[in-house]
Amino acid sequence: MSLNIVFMGTPDFAVPTLDALVENGYNVVGVITATDKMGGRGGKKVLQSAVKRYAVEKGLKVLQPKNLKNPEFVEELRSLKADLQVVVAFRMLPVVVWDMPPIGTINLHGSLLPKYRGAAPIHWAVMNGEQETGVTTFFLQHAIDTGDILMSESLPIGENDTTGMVHDKMMELGAKVVLKSVQTIEKGDYKLKPQDNSQVSKAPKLFHESCEINFNQPTALVHNFIRGLSPFPAAWTTIDDTELKIFLSEKEIIEHQHTAGQLVTDAKSFMKFATKDGFIHALEVKLAGKRKMAVKDFLNGYKFINV
Numbered sequence: 001m002s003l004n005i006v007f008m009g010t011p012d013f014a015v016p017t018l019d020a021l022v023e024n025g026y027n028v029v030g031v032i033t034a035t036d037k038m039g040g041r042g043g044k045k046v047l048q049s050a051v052k053r054y055a056v057e058k059g060l061k062v063l064q065p066k067n068l069k070n071p072e073f074v075e076e077l078r079s080l081k082a083d084l085q086v087v088v089a090f091r092m093l094p095v096v097v098w099d100m101p102p103i104g105t106i107n108l109h110g111s112l113l114p115k116y117r118g119a120a121p122i123h124w125a126v127m128n129g130e131q132e133t134g135v136t137t138f139f140l141q142h143a144i145d146t147g148d149i150l151m152s153e154s155l156p157i158g159e160n161d162t163t164g165m166v167h168d169k170m171m172e173l174g175a176k177v178v179l180k181s182v183q184t185i186e187k188g189d190y191k192l193k194p195q196d197n198s199q200v201s202k203a204p205k206l207f208h209e210s211c212e213i214n215f216n217q218p219t220a221l222v223h224n225f226i227r228g229l230s231p232f233p234a235a236w237t238t239i240d241d242t243e244l245k246i247f248l249s250e251k252e253i254i255e256h257q258h259t260a261g262q263l264v265t266d267a268k269s270f271m272k273f274a275t276k277d278g279f280i281h282a283l284e285v286k287l288a289g290k291r292k293m294a295v296k297d298f299l300n301g302y303k304f305i306n307v
Helices: 014-024 051-059 069-078 121-127 165-186 221-229 294-301
Strands: 004-009 027-032 037-039 045-047 085-090 106-107 131-140 149-156 235-239 241-254 261-264 271-274 279-288
Touching: 014 027, 014 051, 014 085, 014 165, 027 051, 045 051, 085 165, 106 165, 121 131, 121 165, 121 221, 131 165, 149 165, 221 235, 221 241, 221 279, 271 294, 279 294
Parallel strands: 004 027, 004 085, 085 106
Antiparallel strands: 037 045, 106 131, 131 149, 235 241, 241 279, 261 271, 271 279
């Protein structure tokens, strides 16, 4: 008999995992996701989460609680009689929720735990120049990202990969690993592995002010910083007192006499910023209030004031 599963998730990242469970015949008795928001032009359009859109299309029961401790929600969740809960890119769960099913609640995390515990594991792995990351499934317990590991699988990071590129590859890998995890739970032939706390590293939430580029560093570190923050929230600097986000960059290691952060450009085909040991070429940029574009397109329409 197939397991009864409650799935919890919100963004695109979670959809392939939910799809894998549905397509492999698991009885998804409920889907918990974020509440709808108003957005679009004039803020008049109802925006549903990617997980909700998928769940509605498949005819799955959807719950969208504002408060996960709300007694009515807790009772409705309990009435679904899930054997197992699967969490992918959702929010922090109270004990009354994660401790409810008899088997427990498993979570998919976008790193090889215990490395990169926290809200932005993919970003920090790329920013730190890691050559591999991965996904981990683990059983939830009180402290965030600390539960016993069920399964993990690694994923290479290319030297020019952005967080967005790694995210998309990880999204598919995560679905496969969660499916395998659920299958081993169903068979009852799994062994849990405690996390080694001596190997812990943190991946805290990112804020706009901490995404400003410091060009007074080696070129490789600046390049990693830019690709680790791309496409969101995006690394930024300023030109002509206006914020410029850089999404794609290229390294050039070379001796020079420029001040770190100095902009060098022919105003036609390239723009690069001096670093400690070379230059960072900006390949894809976005000026505040404008759209994202290739640097040649940007230069075609921009008149520099201070270069």
